Amino acid sequence: MLELKNLRKSYGPKEVLKGISATFSAGKVYGIVGENGAGKTTLFRCIADLIPFEGEILKAPADFNHHLGFLQTNNLLLPMMTGREYLRLLIRARHLPVSDLDDRNIFDLPLDEYARNYSTGMQKKLALLGVLLQGNNCLILDEPFNGVDIQSNIIIAEIIRELRRLGKTVLISSHIYSTLTDTCDEIHLLRDGLFVKSAGPESFADLEGEMIRVTVGDRVERLGLS
């Protein structure tokens, strides 16, 4: 169980999260959408206890953080380590046996090459594989689809559905709305530091319509294209 109660976060005078309350349940997939700079990563970093915040984040069981996997958008600064060593490190951090790595290398990554020489998409796949092989109960996936090829995106969507079937709690951010409607049970729109709208599958289309109205407004006309 994961519950946010009046979660607030400021960077200096800048208030990014202004009192978010929400509950995230096991066996559900939650999408977070919002414009660049809306605070999605900040929210995730608060939940992962990586930065201080105000308000409350209630987690159960008590060792929740030991079963939390966080795929960050910028966790790709790997030291001199091969893909295989990176995966071993993450798996061992959970005191799990390292086995069948080649079989479980579902993205066909060159595991014996230095991970820092991987392409951006390959690094993301490696990081995702790492948090998945840890067997976490809660997964926070910050833009998992971004920079990854279409074939892998299809696989990632299927993995997310499998995580739901396994009873995990999954939080995802994405700038591609269809990736969320394909996978989520609920989507929250983060704007001005708050969840201003939340929708279940029956109102995903309404939420998209609302975002288009607010976001596009008269911007295209103002461009004065001719």
Ligand SMILES: Nc1ncnc2c1ncn2[C@@H]1O[C@H](COP(=O)(O)OP(=O)(O)OP(=O)(O)O)[C@@H](O)[C@H]1O
């Ligand atoms: N360490 C920091 N110090 C100061 N300001 C920060 C810091 N990290 C983030 N911010 C600011 O907080 C706001 C929210 O940033 P955040 O990265 O959480 O947004 P986001 O919704 O994830 O954006 P994007 O979609 O572009 O990834 C932005 O205005 C950003 O400039």
